Amino acid sequence: MNTETNNGRSIAATLTEMKIELLDFLDTRIELLKTELQEKLKILKSAAPLGALGALLLGTAYLLFTLALVSLVVVAFQGNPYRWFFAFLIVGFAWAVFGGIAAYFAQRELKMNPLLPQRTIEVLKGDKSWIEAEVKNQA
Numbered sequence: 001m002n003t004e005t006n007n008g009r010s011i012a013a014t015l016t017e018m019k020i021e022l023l024d025f026l027d028t029r030i031e032l033l034k035t036e037l038q039e040k041l042k043i044l045k046s047a048a049p050l051g052a053l054g055a056l057l058l059g060t061a062y063l064l065f066t067l068a069l070v071s072l073v074v075v076a077f078q079g080n081p082y083r084w085f086f087a088f089l090i091v092g093f094a095w096a097v098f099g100g101i102a103a104y105f106a107q108r109e110l111k112m113n114p115l116l117p118q119r120t121i122e123v124l125k126g127d128k129s130w131i132e133a134e135v136k137n138q139a
Contacts, residue, residue, distance in 0.1 A: 029123065036117035043113045050106035057099025064092030 068088035 025127075029120070029127075032123060033117055033120045036120050040113070040115050040117065043109065044115065047106045047109040050102050050109070054099050054101075054103030054106055057095050057102060059099075061092050061096035061099055064088050064095060068092055 068085055071084045071088055
């Protein structure tokens with residue numbers, strides 16, 4: 001059985017070299033993915049509190065609008081002045097505006113920096129194209 005190739009290297013040495021190159025290739029891609037995911041986690045850590053604040057303020061606005069409606073019904077039946085209704089309405093509107101602004105900034109941050117690891121995906125697509133080209137060249 002011939003274990004030598006034309007360049008004087010054995011098949012086992014060639015396979016060992018291929019294994020090492022494959023492991024280096026995978027290590028590089030895994031490190032790229034880890035780095036990109038860490039960057040995305042930083043972005044998520046900054047956007048999550050804004051999203052939570054937006055949800056809290058919009059929830060408060062909902063409760064205040066509900067109280068305003070309740071106070072309107074109470075005023076309609078008790079003949080009280082409308083001052084409580086307008087107070088709840090103004091405060092509810094202010095909380096809705098502030099909550100909407102916070103939610104907008106959180107959404108904008110996530111749109112500007114999507115959570116998918118784009119660089120890793122692009123590198124893997126390039127690797128796929130390269131491998132397909134190499135297979136075609138060998139065939």
